[in-house]
Amino acid sequence: MNNWIILGLGNPGKKYENTKHNIPWWTLDILIKKLSDYKKYEKNEKNHKEYRFDIEDKSIYLIYPSTFVNNSGIALRDLLDKDKFLLDKTIVISDDIKLDEGRMRIKRKGSSGGHNGLKSIINHIGSENFIRLKIGVGKPWPNEDQIKFVLSKVKNQEVMQKTCEEGADACLSIIKNGINKSMEKYNGDSNE
Numbered sequence: 001m002n003n004w005i006i007l008g009l010g011n012p013g014k015k016y017e018n019t020k021h022n023i024p025w026w027t028l029d030i031l032i033k034k035l036s037d038y039k040k041y042e043k044n045e046k047n048h049k050e051y052r053f054d055i056e057d058k059s060i061y062l063i064y065p066s067t068f069v070n071n072s073g074i075a076l077r078d079l080l081d082k083d084k085f086l087l088d089k090t091i092v093i094s095d096d097i098k099l100d101e102g103r104m105r106i107k108r109k110g111s112s113g114g115h116n117g118l119k120s121i122i123n124h125i126g127s128e129n130f131i132r133l134k135i136g137v138g139k140p141w142p143n144e145d146q147i148k149f150v151l152s153k154v155k156n157q158e159v160m161q162k163t164c165e166e167g168a169d170a171c172l173s174i175i176k177n178g179i180n181k182s183m184e185k186y187n188g189d190s191n192e
Contacts, residue, residue: 002058005090009117020137021150024093028062030168048075069117073124091131099136102159107132
């Protein structure tokens with residue numbers, strides 16, 4: 001079984017399209033374009049929309065949860081309950097307010113870091129052992145409400161678009177070259 005899940009945390013609906021919280025969906029959109037030469041299957045499930053691309057000996061499933069960020073674990077749990085997916089071939093893309101805008105980080109595992117979408121996933125699957133690609137959206141001001149910040153519009157779209165393109169490449173690198181080589185290339189080290 002060589003099926004990969006790339007799940008992007010985000011909120012459905014037009015009003016959230018260009019928000020910081022939906023940066024992971026920008027990355028999925030770029031992946032759809034990058035993989036457009038391969039056979040694509042698309043379907044709507046109860047808790048997510050999925051795009052499947054068959055590439056050589058593997059299938060890559062791009063997942064847009066329809067459960068809103070704070071309940072993203074429901075969608076991933078549904079997928080992992082199927083016999084065709086493994087947690088060690090799952091990449092979760094999230095926005096990160098602890099990383100500067102335009103920065104990204106691949107992590108092998110870890111806590112939620114205060115991100116409610118990651119918290120939901122950890123709670124629903126009962127594990128912190130999944131690959132994450134964290135995309136920095138900048139840091140809120142010290143007294144700024146974090147929820148309002150992540151639900152605000154992206155101001156520097158050019159920088160974020162470039163970062164999402166690099167994030168898409170990082171996801172494909174993880175699948176093709178493994179996490180260690182990908183962390184070395186995109187993080188600068190492999191110690192996380």
